[in-house]
Amino acid sequence: MKLIQGTSPCGKYRPLLDSYLSNELLVETTHDVMRHLDGCASCRFELDERMRVRAGLRKAVGSVAAPPELRGRILTALEAPGRAAGMPGPSGKAGWMQVAAGVAVLLFSGLLFEVLVRNPGQFEALLDLAWHQHEGCTVAGHYPAEPPTEAKMRHDLGAHYEALLPVMQTELSDYRIRKAHICRPGGREYAHFILQKGDALVSVSLLKKQDGEALGRPVAPSARQGGQLTAFETGTHVAFVMGNVGAAEAERVAIVIRPGVLAAGL
Amino acid sequence: MTIPMSSTESRRAEFESAALPHLDDLFRTASAMVGNRTVAEDLVQETYLEAWKSFHRFETGTNCRAWMFKILIHRVHHYRRKWYQWFSKTTSDELLVDNLTYEAPIPEGIEDEELLKALEAIPEMFRVIVLLADVQEFAYKEIASMLEIPVGTVMSRLSRGRKHLREQLLAIAPGFTHPSLPAHRTESRSL
Numbered sequence: 001m002k003l004i005q006g007t008s009p010c011g012k013y014r015p016l017l018d019s020y021l022s023n024e025l026l027v028e029t030t031h032d033v034m035r036h037l038d039g040c041a042s043c044r045f046e047l048d049e050r051m052r053v054r055a056g057l058r059k060a061v062g063s064v065a066a067p068p069e070l071r072g073r074i075l076t077a078l079e080a081p082g083r084a085a086g087m088p089g090p091s092g093k094a095g096w097m098q099v100a101a102g103v104a105v106l107l108f109s110g111l112l113f114e115v116l117v118r119n120p121g122q123f124e125a126l127l128d129l130a131w132h133q134h135e136g137c138t139v140a141g142h143y144p145a146e147p148p149t150e151a152k153m154r155h156d157l158g159a160h161y162e163a164l165l166p167v168m169q170t171e172l173s174d175y176r177i178r179k180a181h182i183c184r185p186g187g188r189e190y191a192h193f194i195l196q197k198g199d200a201l202v203s204v205s206l207l208k209k210q211d212g213e214a215l216g217r218p219v220a221p222s223a224r225q226g227g228q229l230t231a232f233e234t235g236t237h238v239a240f241v242m243g244n245v246g247a248a249e250a251e252r253v254a255i256v257i258r259p260g261v262l263a264a265g266l
Numbered sequence: 267m268t269i270p271m272s273s274t275e276s277r278r279a280e281f282e283s284a285a286l287p288h289l290d291d292l293f294r295t296a297s298a299m300v301g302n303r304t305v306a307e308d309l310v311q312e313t314y315l316e317a318w319k320s321f322h323r324f325e326t327g328t329n330c331r332a333w334m335f336k337i338l339i340h341r342v343h344h345y346r347r348k349w350y351q352w353f354s355k356t357t358s359d360e361l362l363v364d365n366l367t368y369e370a371p372i373p374e375g376i377e378d379e380e381l382l383k384a385l386e387a388i389p390e391m392f393r394v395i396v397l398l399a400d401v402q403e404f405a406y407k408e409i410a411s412m413l414e415i416p417v418g419t420v421m422s423r424l425s426r427g428r429k430h431l432r433e434q435l436l437a438i439a440p441g442f443t444h445p446s447l448p449a450h451r452t453e454s455r456s457l
Contacts, residue, residue: 018425022399024406053432054400060381061401066293070307071286074314078278235304259346262302 009036010043017047021054129186130205130240131229143178143194143201153180161191161206167260168193168204172253175202202243202253206266209238230254237266281321284330285314291331292338295397299342301386309345313338332404336412339394346390376435384434392427399424 013036019025020033037044154162157180168177175195183192183205190205214233228250229242239261241254292313296306316337317324324333385393398404398412399420406424410417 015425018428019406019421022406022424024421049432050428053428053435056376056378056381057385057396057431058401060378061294061298061385061397063378064294064297064382066290066310067303067307070293070310071289073307074286074289074311075282077311077315078318233304235302262300262305 010040013037013040013043014046017043017050021047021050127229127231127240129188130207130231130238131242143196147176147178148180153177156181157191158182161266163264164191164193164206164261164266167257167264168195171256171260172202175200200243200245200249202241202245202250204239204241204253204257206237206239206261208236209233213238232258234258234262234266237261277321278318280326281318284324285317285334288331288334289314291402292334295335295402296338296342298382298385298397298401299390299394300345305345309338309341312341316341329408332408332412335398335402335404339412342394380438381435384431384438387434388427388430392423392430395420395423396427396431400428 013033016025016029016033020030025033037047148156150165153165157165161182165177165180168175168180172195175197177193178196179192179194181192183190188207190207192206193204195202195204227242227244228247229240230247230250230253231238231240232254233239239254239258241250241257243250243253245253289310292310293306296309296313297303300306300309313334317334320337324330385396388396394413395409398409399406404412406417406420409420413420
């Protein structure tokens, strides 16, 4: 760290105020700063301002409370079969692969368990809805022969969903976007993307949740006849990733686009 | 001392006793870092599952709170790895003495929501350190360990994070213009 100091007394002490505020200075330096503060109204005022902002910040962040049910969810997840942790795991590369596979299985089985227990009917209904309304795009390969231009895709997505386009372009750069538009099968509006990589076709669709609709948990995989469906949930939407790809690829697509979808405010 | 291998029940009880009291602080920090309560819930749950899985490596008597936060930071980093490079170890961080210029007072009566909005607006690499230092009161050394960056970088990012936060607060204060603009340099507000 390079410290560029001024020549005035304040120039010497003002840079130390942050560490003084954090109680991170040596005792001798602390005394030096205190002596300076005794005789310098300007630095005292500056310190008071920083303390006031810090106190306000603590109060504001402290006003955010964890949802009451979160503790119960964590305890339930810890109880999941096979989660006898707190013990040394396997070592070496093979061991870590076992650990990774185990974590994935536990995570997704835990998530699915949670989803199915919490709201089995709605969960299945949402996945069925999405699958039946979009399976033709991917399983049957219904998409234009010529890929659309970016301008057309933005136009077809509209102002509310065009922010998703760079998410797909960036995170799924190994795929080519064959269609991006708004569709309304069954009277519900979807922002819909069809992506292609060789023989692999993936459809990503976002459905705005209606009152009370919820998957319950994000990133939920589900095998379907002729393909794979993975869903995740944001505050306002449910996103469906489906295609003629395997479960691992569908999950990967869901996981890599999810941060971007959230960052796009959906 | 490494935790002795007793029954799963006793380890669970020990884990819950040591880790669960930090649930609210972990959630608050996660929520402020990712700006989304649903994601924050997931990250905190993942943090507890990962902590429980590694609990045999936790040494009784050491700082469980710092350990849990370190796991949370890694979960958040993993979550955002595609979007932010806020763990990048820059070597050019400098503690500049650039704060002797006129510092406008923060107006009174700032609401919690405005403070949270201002916090959310500052860059991630600074926000996390402001949260850990100013809200959770971790020492510089603990933060450096959590983020795997030098203590000097913690200091410079905290300084800049506080400055960013202050600028954001000034920006959202009604009727106030940032003093760096020459036309308004004489404007001031009394506390």
